[in-house]
Amino acid sequence: MKIVAITGNVTRPSKTRALGEYALSSVPPGHARYLFDLVDVLPVLGTTLWRSEAPAGLATVLDAIQSSDVLVVGTPVFKSSMTGLLKHLFDLFEMTALQGKPVLIFATGKAEAHGEHVEAHLRSLMGFFKAEVRGDFIYAMDGDFPDSAPSAELRARVDRELARTLGHV
Known part of the structure; x- marks a missing residue:
């Protein structure tokens, strides 16, 4: 099984990346795991309007997301929403590209x-793509990251929701 995490952060270090890293580290052994940040595909993401025109690095991320068995999507909050470039990344996919794919958000x-x-x-x-968000949404704030790492309570929430998401695969 291939699990891909994409985070909508454009800087490192990042609490969003730390949570994505923790989620992937909790995946049972024997599964392929990949983590990408938007910072990995800047600045070309913002200038790519069609998937067919995606440069190699961006195409690699798009292919990994589409070919994943499970998708983990995280974003820092920006003006009460996901980052605009994360939405733009998903705009590069066809409507059926993620259909039925289990997703943890x-x-x-x-x-x-x-x-x-x-x-x-x-x-x-995710509903637009008919992807399947099977678990509860996880929202973490600064207090959930003592010493810049996810707290025990936050790790327990991630473990629970990841198990729910993987349990349906």
């Missing part, structure tokens, strides 16, 4: 009120 932010908004955006985006 999460976000990191600073205000509790933003969680429900970004959740709605991510669920709507």
